[in-house]
Amino acid sequence: MPHRRLHPGRPFLVLGLVLGAWLVVPTIVKRFLRISFFELQAPVSLSASYVRDLQDYWSLRTRSTNELIAAGRDLVRLNASYEATLQQSESLRQQVTRLEALLRLPAVGGYRSEVARVARRDFNGWWQRLTVRKGRNYGITVGSPVIFSGGIVGKVAEVNATLSVIDLISSPGVRIAATLDGDTRPLSYQGGENPAFGPAVGIAEYVPTDASASPTSPKRLVTSGLGGVFPPGLTIGEIVRLETSTDGLFKTGEVRLDPRLTELNEVTILVPLSPN
Amino acid sequence: MPERSQERPGSLVESHKGYDPRLILFYFGVATLLLTLAGGLTYQQLLKTDTYHAKERIQNQRRVLTPGPRGNIYDRNGNLLVGNRPRFAVTLNLDELRPEFRPEFLKIRMAYRKTDDVNLPTSSELEQIARFTVVQRYLDQINRSLGRSEELDGQTLTRHFRQQLLLPYVLVDDLHPEEYARLIEQLPVASPLQVYTSTTRHYPYGSAAAHTLGFVGTVSIEDSLPEGLPGEELKTFAMKGTAGRDGLELRFDDRLQGETGGTIYRVDNAGYRVNPPLHKRLPVQGNNLVTSLDIDLQRAVEASMATLELPGAAVALDIATGEVLVLASKPDFNLSDTAPRISSAKYKEIDEAGGWYNRAVKGTYAPGSTFKIVTAMAGLRDGTIDPEAKVNCQGALKIGRRQFPCHDGHAHGEVNLAEAVEKSCNVYFYEMGVRMGPDAIAAEARRFRFDRPTGIELPFETKGMLVPDPAWKRRITAQKGLPPDQRAIEERWFEGNTANYAIGQGYLLVTPLQMACFTASFARGETETLPTLIHQPDRPRQATSPLGIPPAQYQAILEGMEKCVLTGTAKILSSPTLRIPDLRIAGKTGTAQVSTPKGTINLAWFIGFVPVEKPEIAIAVMIEGDTPGEELGGGRYAGPVAHSIIKAWWDKKKAAAQRTLTVSK
Numbered sequence: 001m002p003h004r005r006l007h008p009g010r011p012f013l014v015l016g017l018v019l020g021a022w023l024v025v026p027t028i029v030k031r032f033l034r035i036s037f038f039e040l041q042a043p044v045s046l047s048a049s050y051v052r053d054l055q056d057y058w059s060l061r062t063r064s065t066n067e068l069i070a071a072g073r074d075l076v077r078l079n080a081s082y083e084a085t086l087q088q089s090e091s092l093r094q095q096v097t098r099l100e101a102l103l104r105l106p107a108v109g110g111y112r113s114e115v116a117r118v119a120r121r122d123f124n125g126w127w128q129r130l131t132v133r134k135g136r137n138y139g140i141t142v143g144s145p146v147i148f149s150g151g152i153v154g155k156v157a158e159v160n161a162t163l164s165v166i167d168l169i170s171s172p173g174v175r176i177a178a179t180l181d182g183d184t185r186p187l188s189y190q191g192g193e194n195p196a197f198g199p200a201v202g203i204a205e206y207v208p209t210d211a212s213a214s215p216t217s218p219k220r221l222v223t224s225g226l227g228g229v230f231p232p233g234l235t236i237g238e239i240v241r242l243e244t245s246t247d248g249l250f251k252t253g254e255v256r257l258d259p260r261l262t263e264l265n266e267v268t269i270l271v272p273l274s275p276n
Numbered sequence: 277m278p279e280r281s282q283e284r285p286g287s288l289v290e291s292h293k294g295y296d297p298r299l300i301l302f303y304f305g306v307a308t309l310l311l312t313l314a315g316g317l318t319y320q321q322l323l324k325t326d327t328y329h330a331k332e333r334i335q336n337q338r339r340v341l342t343p344g345p346r347g348n349i350y351d352r353n354g355n356l357l358v359g360n361r362p363r364f365a366v367t368l369n370l371d372e373l374r375p376e377f378r379p380e381f382l383k384i385r386m387a388y389r390k391t392d393d394v395n396l397p398t399s400s401e402l403e404q405i406a407r408f409t410v411v412q413r414y415l416d417q418i419n420r421s422l423g424r425s426e427e428l429d430g431q432t433l434t435r436h437f438r439q440q441l442l443l444p445y446v447l448v449d450d451l452h453p454e455e456y457a458r459l460i461e462q463l464p465v466a467s468p469l470q471v472y473t474s475t476t477r478h479y480p481y482g483s484a485a486a487h488t489l490g491f492v493g494t495v496s497i498e499d500s501l502p503e504g505l506p507g508e509e510l511k512t513f514a515m516k517g518t519a520g521r522d523g524l525e526l527r528f529d530d531r532l533q534g535e536t537g538g539t540i541y542r543v544d545n546a547g548y549r550v551n552p553p554l555h556k557r558l559p560v561q562g563n564n565l566v567t568s569l570d571i572d573l574q575r576a577v578e579a580s581m582a583t584l585e586l587p588g589a590a591v592a593l594d595i596a597t598g599e600v601l602v603l604a605s606k607p608d609f610n611l612s613d614t615a616p617r618i619s620s621a622k623y624k625e626i627d628e629a630g631g632w633y634n635r636a637v638k639g640t641y642a643p644g645s646t647f648k649i650v651t652a653m654a655g656l657r658d659g660t661i662d663p664e665a666k667v668n669c670q671g672a673l674k675i676g677r678r679q680f681p682c683h684d685g686h687a688h689g690e691v692n693l694a695e696a697v698e699k700s701c702n703v704y705f706y707e708m709g710v711r712m713g714p715d716a717i718a719a720e721a722r723r724f725r726f727d728r729p730t731g732i733e734l735p736f737e738t739k740g741m742l743v744p745d746p747a748w749k750r751r752i753t754a755q756k757g758l759p760p761d762q763r764a765i766e767e768r769w770f771e772g773n774t775a776n777y778a779i780g781q782g783y784l785l786v787t788p789l790q791m792a793c794f795t796a797s798f799a800r801g802e803t804e805t806l807p808t809l810i811h812q813p814d815r816p817r818q819a820t821s822p823l824g825i826p827p828a829q830y831q832a833i834l835e836g837m838e839k840c841v842l843t844g845t846a847k848i849l850s851s852p853t854l855r856i857p858d859l860r861i862a863g864k865t866g867t868a869q870v871s872t873p874k875g876t877i878n879l880a881w882f883i884g885f886v887p888v889e890k891p892e893i894a895i896a897v898m899i900e901g902d903t904p905g906e907e908l909g910g911g912r913y914a915g916p917v918a919h920s921i922i923k924a925w926w927d928k929k930k931a932a933a934q935r936t937l938t939v940s941k
Contacts, residue, residue, distance in 0.1 A: 173465045177457035186457035190465065206362070206473070226454050227461025249345065249362050249475060 035160075042163050049119035049133060111145075111231065111270035114138050118265055119163060128168040128194060132267060135160045143229060145270045150258040151235030152176070152223060153267050166267070169236060170200035170257055177227035178204065178236055180211055181220035189221060189236050189255060200262065202255035204239050209251055213239040221255055231270070330509070337554065338442050338543050339507035343497045343517030344534020345475040347562035349489060349524060351571040352599070352811040358489055358525070360561075361478035363616065364451040364471055366418050366459060367444030370437055372468040373410055381406040404434055414469055415447050421462055422455050424448065442513045442541060444472050477518070479611035485574050487634035488567075488603045488734065488809065490523020491614035497536050506555055507540045522632075524809060526735050528565055535560040568599035568811040573924045580920035581606045581899075584913065588899035589635035591792035592921050595891045596817040598796065598805045600732070602895075602921055603789070605635040637730075637737045640785035641898060644866030644910065645683060645700045645845075646881045647721075647780025649798060649833060651709055652693060654720035656829045660712040663693040663832035669703040675771050680706050683779075683845075683867065697836025698844035700865060702779050709778025710771050717777055718745035723803050723821075724794045726786055732807045741790060744783035745769075781868055792896035795883045798823070799862070799891035801830065837862035838888055846882060846911045854919050856926055860888035863918070865910030877901040882914035886922055895921055 022030075063071075099105070116132035123129075134140055136159055146153040146166050154174055158165040167174050171191040178189040188205040204221060213219040218238035225232025235258075242253035320328075349358035384405055388396050397405065412428050419426055426448050436445050447469075451459070456471055463469050477492055497517035501508075517536070520526035537559030542550045577590045581604060592602035609631040613622050626632055633639070655661030669688035672681045682688065682702045688695070696704035709717060721727065727743040742748075746769035753767035776782035789807060796805040797820070804820035823830060838860060840846045845865040848854060863884030869876050878901040885894040897914040 175460050175463075175465050177461040186453050188460045224457055226457035228458055229461050249360055249473075 038160055042160060045119050045131060045163060046133060049117065053117075110273045112139075112273055114140060114269045114271055116140075116164070116267055116269055118267065121262070123194075123262065127173060128170045128191075128200070128261075129157070130154070130166045130168060130264065130267065132164050132166060132269070133162070134269070135162045135164045137162055139271055140164050140269055141271060144272065145230045145234075146267050147234060147270060148260070148264055148267050150260055151237070152230065153261065153264065155229060156269065164269070166269075168200070168261060169202060170194050170261060176230060176236060177224045178221050179224040180207070180239075181222050183208070183211075184224075186224050186226050187250075192254075199259060200257040202237060202257060204242075204253045204255050205250065207239070207242060207251040207253055209244060209249070211239075211242060211251060213242045213253060215240045218256065334509060334511070336542055337507070337510050338541050339510040339512040340442055340539045340541065341497055341501070341505075341512060341514040342537045342539070342559050343515060344536055344559035345561045346477070346492070346518060346525075346534055347532040347564040349532070349565045349567060351567055351569045351574075352601075353570065353572075354566075355571045356480055357485065357567065357569070357571060358611075359478045359480070360475040363449070363474045363476045364453075364456040365446045365474065366448040366451065367470050367472040368411060368414055368447050369468045369470065370407075370411070370445050371441050373407075376410045377403070377406050380410050384409065404430070407437060408433060411445070411447075418448055418459070418469065421458060422448070422451075440513050442543070443515065444470065446472070474515075477611075477615040479615070481571060481575065482612055483608050483610045484571060484578060485569055485603065486523075486608045486611050487605045487636070488523050488569065488600075489611065490525035490527075491521055491611055491618075492518040492525050493521040494617060495519040500533070500536070501538075502535045505536065505538050505557060507538060510540065522736075523734060524565065524567065527733050532562045532565060534562040566811045567809050568594070568601065569603070569809070570601045570925075570928075572928060573602045573921055574604060576920045576924035577602050577604050577917060578606070578608075580917045584899060584917070586899050586902055586913070587630065587635065588897070588914075588917070589639060589788040590897045590917055590921065591636050591789050591895070592925075593792050593796045593805065593807060593894045595796045595799050595805075595885060595894050597812075597815045598793070598807050598818050599811060599815065600807050600809050601893060601925075603636050603809070605633070605639075607631045634734070634736075635898070635900070636788045637732060637734055638787070639898075640738055640740045640742070640787055641879050641900075642782070642784055642868035642870060643780040643786050643791055644868030644879060644881050645702075645779055646791060646864050646866035646883045646896075646910075647784065647786075648697065648700065648705050648778070648866075649837075649864055649883075650720050650724060650726075650794070651705050651717055651778045651780075652697065652833055653724075653798075653823065653825065654716045655708045655712050656693075656825045656833075657720065658712055658716050660716070661693060661708050663829050666690040666692050667696070667701075667704045667707050669701050671703070673703045673706045673775070675706065675710065675775050678772055680772070680775050693832045694836035694839065697833060697864065698839035700840070700845045705778040706775040709774050714745050714769060714774045714777055717774070718743050721784075724797060725804055726784075726790055726794070730787075730789055730793055730807050732789060733809050737789075738787060740785065741787060742783060742785040744773075744777070749773075749783075780866060788896050788898045791881070791883050791898070792894055795885055795896055796894035798833075799885040799894050805894075834862055834888065837864055837884070840864055841884070845909075846884070846915050848911050848915045849919055849922075854916065856919075856923060859886060859922070859926055861886050861922065862888045862891075863915075865915065867910045877903070880910045880913035882910050882918045884918060884922075886925070893921075893925055 114134060116134040116138075118130050119133045120131040121129075122131070130153070140156060140159050142156055142159055144156045146155060152169050154166045154168040154171065156164050157167040169176065169189075169191055172193055174191045176189045177186050179186055185208050187207050190203050190205065192201045192203050194200050211219060218240045221236040221239055223230040223232055223234045223236060237255040237257040239253045240256045242251040244251050345360045348356060348360070351357055381402055385396075385402055388402075408428065408430055411433060415426060415428050418424070428447075433445065436443070451471070459469075459471050463471070479489075494516045495518060496514060498512065498514050517534075520529035520532065525532065537557045538555075539553045539557075540555040541553050544550055573592060577592070581588055581590060584606075586606070588606050590602060590604045591600065593600055607629050609626045613619075613626075652661060656663070668690055669682055671685060671687035672679045674680070680702065683700050688699050688701045688703070691699065691701050691704050693704075695701070721743040726741060729737045729739055729741070731737075749769050750767045753763055756763075756766070758766060773782055777784060793805040793807055797803055800818070801823050802818070802820045803823060805818060808815075836844075841849045841861045841863045843850075846863045849861060849863065861884055863882060866879075866881030866883075868879040868881065870879055880897075880899040880901070882897045883895065885891045895918045897917045899913045899917065
């Protein structure tokens, strides 16, 4: 039987039919397909992440005993300092509780911390994102703040069954109500347009005109707590340059972010105890 | 020769071969048509490019104008008197909501159809309902975040949508800083909801110097656009700007006015914006203004006047330069009530209280006995007054058929010039006034510029001041068109008129600012002081004509003015509670009676300068009685107000000296 020749226009016809069908597919089906795709893809990301961990493990096995001893010593010191900080925090917590009881104030809304390992980094000119290995299975919710030892990492943008996607504070889509360290006047922080492989920066707006900052004498920028998303006092970055806006009412400046943001392996997600 | 067509037998096809000359005509026709097309294309594409480009721009581009913030106003020490404060609002970019309007429209229409309602709204009405519903949803979101209960005005929304689609629609205005902070964190960056910042006037000192500083009102900015702002031919949407309405805000509007900025957007066929903008020029803040006012002195005197709860005015000048340190008028108004706009109820309330009226520069009043210094100057210059010659005051003086009483009704006995000034003896000045005549007094008053406005940099300074003389009386009587016999009586200038004139009463009218200028001139030993509200650190000392009297005669008046404060009519300033140690004050009180429709009221005056040995500031205070028949002594009412200025000035001077001493150590 002779081989039947495919008509050259047929693939285009099929493509047109598929596209046409996609247009009339209900939104709920499209949404379901998108979520399914992400959930199906999740094991791949997770597996890759675990493989990287294994790779790191074997690479660490090659270290010399002396290096391990030195690292162990450093770790002990670090643990000791953390222990002291923990005790101090406990003491402060008790004092806060006592004052709340004394002044009959409602308890400050708390957070539950969830440490999560980074599975994937996605940095480009439009957004900077991390994917972490915890999702709905750990009660993580969209909008939860994410921190690390250097301050704010970002906030949770998407939550799936086993993974969560975090928008880094260097993303232009992240905006935070901030204050200068030691000041109470609110200002706005927003992620800047960052290159894929460059130092991350943000933009501070509505800075009071009496503030000043320079690369040699930067000003620490912290969360204000007024926005209701981030707790107060967490480090965002350092303002390294300020210029007066054209209306003379405020200053606008550049915020230098922690360079460790691009190489984080673990982050802490603060899950609000009482959802807004 | 063309070949003839060959036809096969039975064939239905006719074929031609070879050259046919008739085709030339066809070629020619086609070529002509093609050339015409090419020409037309060239004409349209090359020659008319600019025209079409301009048409395309007008059709597809829109310009949005943003007013520049006004400049700040400072006092002489750099204190901010008028500034701008941010005004945060939640706005909604309606043009970004188009994808939401259509589905909402369809949903609502379907819902109506399901109800089988025969009165189905028209398509236009359904569109309005859909817009309202979508915008209300966004407002609900804001209300939930802020805990507010703002409501949507459908008419305003429709008007905004039709006329100002490209401008942000204000959902919630004047947010607190905490509210704005909450929203900037909670609203997505790419949301049609945005926190919008505009500026409004900010008055850190509330009502202080309200009349002098003035206020602003809302205006269209399209009439005063900066040069070189592109897009003049485009359809323009302009936000409202502000312009000065009174005071320095009006007088220096050009300097304070910011430069308008503009953004040009491309829009689609429905008028919706296509980002990003094609051109953007940021607005620029206006220039700052440094006034000569001293806000500490201004607040001190206003606080003192407020305790009296009477209308009045107070002015203090730097004697050397004429810079105005204080310009106060009561009642006044709180400038914060005027920004961003004053409500009609508040406007009416201030109007009924007389708060808009700047008595310091618009009010004309009889100066009373403070004018006796001018009369003394006139008498000394024309030789009528000998400082040492005495006049016997018996409590009144009969001039013509009428008794003219002394100011307190008591006989002062034998008084010379200094004593007459000290005790404010009317009889002395009646006598001297009648002797020298009204023309001499008028000439002296004119020499001190009492007959014309001071020229201060404030709008609406009155021109109603009056230095009368017999010629003036004749002139105004002639204007009345009276019968000759009545006119002959009315136009006569009597000696009684001169007597009143000599003590600052009668027809004479001056402003408190003029009295302050006169005091400064006299303290400087000159005849003119041009007041200014603009501060210049290196402003030279004013130099005008000298007084034209010997130092001894000048000292006689000065002695009288100093004694006036120590033991005379202004002795309240030397009372234990008000006395300022180590400071010599020269002053003169005055009490004038003014007929009003309500009855005769008193005006209490005080003029003076300090320190006597080296004058630095000159003061004039006028307090207006509000109850007919109530006695309002210049010393008792205006004196303490003047004291508040002197005290504040002296305290500042001592503090500055102390600082200098500390630094030098």
